[in-house]
Amino acid sequence: MRRWIKKLLYVFGFTILILIGIGFVLLQKIRNEFDNQTVLKELNNRNIFPRSEMIPYDKYQIHTNYIGDLSKPKVLLIHGSPGFWFDFKNIFADKTLQKEYCIISYDRPGYGKTTVPAKKRLSDQAKVLASVLNHYGQVNEKFTLVGHSYGGAVLEQTILDFQNKISHAIYLAPCLSPKFQKAKWYNLMISGKITNKFIPYELQNSNIEMMALEEDLSKNERRLHEISIPTSYIQGKKDFLVPFQTQAYYLKFHKNVNYILLDDVNHFIPWSNPELIIQAIKEQI
Numbered sequence: 001m002r003r004w005i006k007k008l009l010y011v012f013g014f015t016i017l018i019l020i021g022i023g024f025v026l027l028q029k030i031r032n033e034f035d036n037q038t039v040l041k042e043l044n045n046r047n048i049f050p051r052s053e054m055i056p057y058d059k060y061q062i063h064t065n066y067i068g069d070l071s072k073p074k075v076l077l078i079h080g081s082p083g084f085w086f087d088f089k090n091i092f093a094d095k096t097l098q099k100e101y102c103i104i105s106y107d108r109p110g111y112g113k114t115t116v117p118a119k120k121r122l123s124d125q126a127k128v129l130a131s132v133l134n135h136y137g138q139v140n141e142k143f144t145l146v147g148h149s150y151g152g153a154v155l156e157q158t159i160l161d162f163q164n165k166i167s168h169a170i171y172l173a174p175c176l177s178p179k180f181q182k183a184k185w186y187n188l189m190i191s192g193k194i195t196n197k198f199i200p201y202e203l204q205n206s207n208i209e210m211m212a213l214e215e216d217l218s219k220n221e222r223r224l225h226e227i228s229i230p231t232s233y234i235q236g237k238k239d240f241l242v243p244f245q246t247q248a249y250y251l252k253f254h255k256n257v258n259y260i261l262l263d264d265v266n267h268f269i270p271w272s273n274p275e276l277i278i279q280a281i282k283e284q285i
Contacts, residue, residue, distance in 0.1 A: 036113060039086040048093055054113075055135045062132060063113035067092050068102035073144070074136060075281055077105040078129065079270075080149030081209050082202040084112045087148065090274035097278060101144075106132050108154070110205030118205035122157035122216040125209075129154060130162045142167035144281060148270055149242060150175050150209060153217060160223050170232045170280045172269045173242050177249040178217040180242065181210075224253035231257045232280040236265025236273075258283070 043050060050065040065085050075097075077088040085105035086092075092103055109128055110118030119125050133143055145166050147155030152174020159166055175181050199207075231254060237244050247261055258280075265273055 036084070036086065039089050043089060043092060046093060048095075050092055055131060057116050057128060057131050060116040061114065062106055062116060062128060064104060064106040064132060064135075065092075066102055066104040066136070068098045070102050070136065072100065072102050074102045074104060074141070075144045075146060076129070076132060076136075077103070078145065078147040078151035078154050079105070079108060079111075080151050081108075082111060082206040083108070083148075083151070087270050088146075088277075090270060091146075091277055091281075094274070094278050097281065101281065102136075104132070104136055108151070110208070111202060118208045120208050120212045122153055122213075122220075123161065125154045126158040126161045129158050130165065133162070133165050137165065141165075144168040144170065144284070146170040146172065146277060146281070147174055148172040149267065150206075150213070152176060153181075153213060156220060156224075156227075157216070159227055159229065160220060163227070163229060166229055168230050168232070168284055170277065171234065171250075172277065173235045173239050173267050174233075174246065174250075175213060175242055176217060177243075177246045178214045178221070179249070180246055181213045181217055221253070227254050228256065230284075232283070233257050233259040234262075234265075234269060234276050234280060235260070236262045236267070236269070238263075238265060239267040241267040 040050065048067065050067045053064050053066070054061040055064060056062075063085065077085070077091060079085065079087040085107050088103075088105050091097065092105070097103060106129075107114035108125065109116040116128060119128065137143060142164075143166055145155050145158065145168070147153070147170070149172070152171045153176060155169055155171065155174070156176060159169055233247055233250065235242070235244050235247050244261060247259060251257060251259065260276070265276075269276060
C-alpha cells in the first residue's frame with residue numbers, strides 16, 4: 001500500500017513540475033515576443049502611435065493606452081486571464097476605427113505595468129474598470145465595452161454595477177457560465193503556497209481570479225435580468241477553453257443580444273478574427 005502511495009506522490013509531483021515548466025516557457029515566449037515595448041514598436045512602424053497614461057487608483061496606478069480623438073465615442077477593451085492591454089493590438093491598428101472612435105485598453109490588476117494588485121473578486125475588478133471609465137469619460141458619457149474570456153466576466157460585473165456608464169456590450173468567448181467555470185484540477189494544484197512560489201506571477205494572478213470565478217458568476221445569476229443594454233456575443237465552436245454552450249446559457253437570461261456562433265473560430269478572437277470585433281463595434285446595435 002505504501003508503495004502505491006509513494007508512486008502516486010511521485011506522479012503528482014512530476015505533473016506539477018511539468019505544468020510549471022510549460023507555463024514558464026509559454027510566458028517567457030510571450031514576454032520576449034509580445035511585451036509592451038515590442039508591441040509599441042511594431043505599431044509605431046505601422047504609423048500607429050497609442051498614447052500611454054497611468055491612472056491613479058488608491059495608492060496604485062492603472063496602465064492604459066488609447067488611440068484616437070478623446071472627443072469621439074469611446075470603446076474600452078478588457079483582456080482575459082492572463083493578458084495585457086496589447087492583446088487588442090489588431091483593434092488599435094484598424095485605421096477605420098480610429099477615424100470614428102477613441103479606442104482604449106488597459107492592463108487589468110496584476111498584469112503588465114498596472115501596479116494594482118490582482119483582484120480575486122469580480123466586483124473589485126469592476127471598480128478598477130469604472131475608474132478608467134471615469135477618467136476618460138465626460139459626465140453622463142457612455143462607453144462601448146468589449147470583454148474577452150475572463151474579461152467577459154469583468155464586463156458582466158461592470159454592467160451589473162455600473163450599467164449607466166455603458167451603451168453597448170460586446171462579449172468575445174466570455175467566461176459567464178458557473179457550470180463551465182469551476183476551478184480545474186490544475187487551479188487547485190498550483191494554489192498551494194509551495195507550488196505558487198515556482199510559477200510566474202502572471203499565472204499566480206490568473207489562478208487567483210479563476211479560483212473565485214464560479215462563486216461570483218453564481219451570485220450574479222439572480223441579477224442578470226437587470227441587464228437591458230444592447231449586447232453582442234461572438235464565439236466559435238472550436239473554442240477549447242470556454243465551451244461554446246456558454247452562449248446558450250447567457251441567452252436564457254438576456255434576450256436583447258445579437259449573437260454569432262461560428263464553426264471555424266477558436267478562443268483567441270482578438271488575434272485570429274479581429275474583423276469580427278471591428279464589425280461589432282461599428283454596428284452598435
